[in-house]
Amino acid sequence: MSGLLVAEDLHKSFGPTAALDGASMSVAAGEIVAIMGPSGSGKSTMLHCLAGIIRPDAGKVSYRDQELSAMSDSRRSALRRGEFGFVFQFGQLVPELTCLENVALPLRLDGVRRKDAARRAAEWLDRLEIDDVAGKRPGEVSGGQGQRVAVARALVTGARVVFADEPTGALDSLNGERVMRLFTAAARESGAAVVLVTHEARVAAYSDREIVVRDGKALDLERAR
C-alpha cells in the first residue's frame, strides 16, 4: 500500500473487545477521507492509531514511509505538533484564552513571536469567516464558531494531516454543513489531508473517499466523483 499515511493490518483489543481486527487503509497527500461505520465498530480506534495517539497491538502505521511505532517518543510528539492537526467534537479550546490566542497558541509553543503568531492566527480566523470572534473567549461563542476556531488552530501551523473525530457531532445540520464547507475548503487551499470520523452521510459527502469500518475491518468505498 502507498500513501502519505498508511495503516496495515491493524489489530487492537481492549480487554476481550477486538476494536480493530486486521484493518488497513491509506491516505494520500491532500486527500479528504471519511471513516464511517456503526457505533462501536472501531472508527475512533482507527483514527487514534493513524494519529499515533494509541499504539496497535499488531500491524503498522507509517507516515511518509516511516513507521510511527519505530520513532522515538520525542520524534512522534514533534510530528504530532508540527505535521498533524486535531479537531475533536468539543472541549478542545483553552477557556481562559481568547479565540485569537487559541489559534495562535500552537505557533507560540513553536517559538513564533507574539506579533507574527497573532497576525497568522487572524488570517486563519478570517479564512474561516469568524474574524468577529477574535477577542471573545470560547465560552462566549456558538458551537459552530468554536469548531471553526478549532479548525483554524489545527491548520495554522501548516499541518499536513488534520484528524477530526465527529467534528460536527454537537452541531445542528446547518451549522455542521457550514463547518464542513469551510473546513474542507481551508484544508484544500493549504494542501492538508483530512481524516474524518463521522456517522453522518452528509458530512462524509465532503470527502473524496469513504472507508467503512465494520467488525474491526476497513472497507474502501471509492467515491464516484
Ligand SMILES: Nc1ncnc2c1ncn2[C@@H]1O[C@H](COP(=O)(O)OP(=O)(O)OP(=O)(O)O)[C@@H](O)[C@H]1O
Ligand atoms: N479505552 C477503551 N477501553 C475499553 N474499550 C474500548 C476503549 N476504546 C474503545 N473501546 C471499545 O472498542 C470498540 C470500538 O470503539 P471505537 O470507539 O473505536 O468505536 P467507534 O466506531 O468510534 O464508535 P462510536 O461511533 O460509538 O464513537 C467498542 O466496543 C468500544 O467499546
